[in-house]
Amino acid sequence: MGGLQKKKFESGAVTNYITRNKARKKLSLSLPDFRRLCILKGIYPHEPKHKKKVNKGSTAPRTFYLLKDIRFLMHEPIVGKFRAYKIFVRKLRKAYAKAQWSDVERIRENKPGYKLDHIIKERYPSFIDALRDLDDALSMCFLFSTFARTGKCHVQTIQLCRRLSVEWMNYVVASRSLRKVFLSIKGIYYQAEVLGQTVTWLVPYQFAHDHPTDVDYRVMATFTEFYTTLLGFVNFRLYQSLNLLYPPKLDSKAETELKAAGEEDYAMDSESYLEKLSALSASLARVISTAEEEEAEPDHFPAEGEDLERMEEREKAQKEQEAQKRLFEGLKFFLTREVPRESLAFLIRCFGGQVSWDKSLCIGSTYDVTDETITHQIVDRPSIEKQYINRYYIQPQWVYDCINAKILLPVEDYFLGVTLPPHLSPFVEEKEGDYVPPEKLKLMALQRGEQPEQEDEEEDDDEEEEVDDDDDDDEEEEEDDEEAEEEELADEANLKKMEQQRSQGKALSVKVTPGKVKAENRLRTEEEEKAEEKRLAIMMMKKKEKYLYDKIMFGKKRKVREANKLAAKRKAHDEAGKADKKKKKAKKQ
């Protein structure tokens, strides 16, 4: 009737999205530049609800960005810098080709650079936002700091990453904010709580990397570029919050102490300083040097009811935390050569312990092996020749397990040459119905303050455990039994009667047995009724809901199945172990 025919794909969802290629053209950037821009600005693609509509009827796989996002990118000053850089490269190449070396030098000098400060501020308007997003930044920086200084990326980047990661570790030490640590096969996970935010990062083991070929290092480098900037600003702010100098300086006292040792080994002063910092053995200089930190006591507000409870809980948690922070206080550790020095030094310092190592291992050692006051020596070899009586020789896992358990665990399980107890992940929080490994149960008992009776003999302990287990089983069964008991009694009586009857009237081949009166167990019947009710109600569910319900139940069942499987595996393993032990015993005898 009226007007022009409406064209397809000109209104609606289409107008909100733009394909990657179009976006790239709109910004007149090359694909790598566009990628970098997206990484730096944190722009990610969006999946439209109706892909076909947005894709103008085609079903080809395309990446879509929000048009708003792309418009937002257009105002980014860095886009201009990208273009300038392109021109710079072109000029440089030309000068090179013409062998105009003075020009090359001049062009080099005027290399356009850009800063990411404004982007950081824009992406993380508040400091807490930045902290929340620190996980990847830290993991990346720690990874890059372990790269060899050849190829793959700029040496400056590696140095910067190293510097920032050392700064971060120093901050964590100074603020004692480390909470959990986990030795995984991938690397070491650390979790710290910084200003109420949990920050988790992964540090690879100290080995040379086998650089894979199917990894685009440019992407990684762009991320690192952003992350180093972010981490730098975060570090600055964190140091400021602790009244520490930034860039970090060693305590003057420590500095003089350290100066004596191993200064001449380093060609460059700056290098040795970073090394000293990374040794983590000395405290940092403060802006206003205070002898002792005052502990800020939280004010007590009168509270009622639930609030009071919650307050109490909070206080309790806080106390626990304080205790954890002082976990290693008063202990003196010595690290031997084969243990991961940086990780252990970091941990021990984080929890208030004193740590040192062999002078030849690293700069910054504070005392010698021969020091009589050393309480723990961390060793990771089967045996050691010269042992001092007044110290424990333990394997490194003890430190990690102690931190996760928040208590000093008995050292016996971690002595030299002893088979270590399993190392559990502190990040797993078991919910009801999940499988809990028995070690965790034991640990939880220890945490509650229950004294384990395992001190005397291991085997006894095992047996006891067994008994415990059995008891548990029995208990479960008992419940059932109780219900069944009455029934059984009645049944037994009936049976007796029947037997009597049988004995009396053996002659009759066909007989009428009197109907048994089953004593009904009310509880059971009630339960059964309920179960049936539920079953019947489930039958009446709508199709959609039934589907959802089935799915949920399937998931639950799978969980249970997995837990059962793990439990069964454990049981089989324990039994096998026990059998072995018995065999050994038999052999001995």
Add this chain to the structure above:
Amino acid sequence: MSKAKDKSSKKRNIEEDEEQLPIFDNNNKNAGALDNDEGDSDVSDSEESVFSGLEDSGSDSDDDDDDDDDDVEEEDADEDLDNEDANVKANGQSSGDAETTERPSDDVSKPKHDEKSSKGKRMKKKERKKERGEGEEKEKSDGDAGLKVLAQVDEYEHDTSDEEDIRNTVGNIPMEWYKDYPHVGYNLDGKKIFKPIRNKDELDEFLDKMENPDYWRTVQDKMTGTDIRLSDEQVDLVHRLQEGKFGDVNFNEYEPAVDFFSNEVMIHPVTNRPMDKRSFIPSLIEKEKVSKLVHAIKMGWIKPRKPKETEPQYYDLWAKEDPDAILGRHKMHVPAPKMRLPGHEESYNPPPEYLLSEEERLAWEQQDPEERKLNFLPQKYPCLRAVPAFSRFIHERFERCLDLYLCPRQRKMRVNVNPEDLIPKLPKPKDLQPFPTTQSLVYLGHTSLVRCISVSPTGQWLVSGSDDSTVRFWEVGTGRCVKTLEVGGAVKSVAWNPNPAVCLVAVSFEGTVLLVNPGLGDKLVCSATDQLISSYEPPVEQREQPVQWNEAESREQELGHRLVLQHPKAVKQVTWHGKGDYLACVMPDNSSHLQVVIHQVSKRRTQNPFRKNKGLVQCVSFHPVRPYFFVATQRYVRVYNLIKQELTKKLMANCKWISSMAIHPGGDNLICGSYDCRLTWFDLDLATKPYKVLRHHKKALRGVAYHKNYPLFASGSDDGSVIVCHGMVYNDLLQNPLIVPVKVLKGHTITHDLGVLDVTFHPTQPWVFSSGADGTVRLFT
């Protein structure tokens, strides 16, 4: 160049002041000599070069340079000798003079160095020129220069001779213009210059040719018109030129090349040119420029370039956190999800149950990397020292990077549903009692599957028909088989007459429908029934009927058989009308319209209500109160009005194959059981679509039934269960029927994949009977 000329002119003056002639002489003498290492010749060279540069003008001005350059080295080397010679020759000249000669030669060398590049080429040209100039052959190197001087002398001679010869005063014009004239131009006196008289004709020409021995070397000079006889040398030259040789006989084309400008550094300057003044006086212009810069720096206009910052500068970025900085974008922003935290299995020393067993490991290896639940193999190391580097560390970080910038992010509302909430809240079955709950009686006796059962309207008797071709009558209360009837085939259907005043049971097997009076219950009723049947009087006009009505034979009469109806096809189902007079039979057949017949027992009449075949009829049923007739085909249930003889409704069952059907005693609701496990409830007042579809059974439904008084219905299925549902129909039309399953009754065992084949309710009690493939009939109360 001009400077150089100036210099050389100066020099020439000086040299001319000195004795010039002896030098020339010297040169001439030496010209022929091949060996010219002597200082003299060198001296002459240097001198000559200057000289020759002088006399040339314009385009030839660089000739001298070339010549000089030839011997730059020698010249330099022998400078001292040169001077000495000069001194000797000067005989009494003052030493100061000698010095003056020395300096220019130094200076000259300078510009020459500059022009080295172009010299090589020019050299040859010049040489050729010279040779053209004269036929004389000269030696190379210094000899050349000497030649040149000589050539100049000759030239003058030639010139004079030329002037004499050329009497032509017309200039350089084509001589054809004077072709028709006797003269060629004019002499100085204005007299005509006449051409030589040429009156030679062909003959003269010929004679001349024959007689004159020099004829072949005689050429006519076009300028003057005279004949010239070429000399021997000239002829020679012509010959050589014709052969493409150099005109000069002595010219050696293949001279050994002499590298004039070698890479060897010369210790002496090429030229003797004195230093410029400006080379030792500071430049004014530069001074001016520098002073300007100094001034600018003083004034602070020019600042030194800042050293580039290589270290990134950090400061308190979040010093003032203003809420305005939070853009609208941030509300839309979806923060990237954090990495999953590791579980026990990732530990370097996990509890033993987390390690994969051999089969699990193999399964893990065979899975696609995307499908794996864990992206690593859990491993146990005895100590921390033994833990190797994780080979996929960089990969994983890279994948995380890719996820961060390539993965679309979406806020997905995770429905955290408590599964308990999904279960509908239904009234408790307890509150809906009474309904059958337990199996109380099993009627044993049949040896094959019991296809059908029916209860007497009093509820005291039960009849069942089985595949073992027997019909058994049971007493409901005791489970006793009262009577057994042998019939001639597997019993497909039995139906007790619903009229309590009549005791009649319809039994169908194969193509036969038997009407049996079992003789159970009230004797009066039985006899009344017999009377009713026997009181039939055949009408006067015997109409043709599709079914044969026969009275049972006397022997069979004793067993209870009363009437035998022979159908053309196998009868699948028989059903009575509520009044007990009409009986409908179903003979399923896809190809005929004779599928349903309705018999009137009292009149022994049969009619086929349908003229058309509307599909395979599964079952039929009468409406309990109104004159409606329900016919269920595979997918539809058609409701016919028997009085108006028309289709009133067609219900779509939404299932593949209807197996059974039952009508609510109120008449407004209908249930259909189907082979695809569904039970559909229709509300006839509402749509033709089912009001509710129940999928309670796991297998095909075989029978459905309504209770007459209680709001109950039951369905029996191949899965061996009977499900009793509470199906309350309210009188208030606005209220929807309430359907609640109340009990699943199990008892029948499944044989040959068949479970329950028929269900029926007790007419008064909330009891349900079911017959199964296991040959039993069970009563649930």
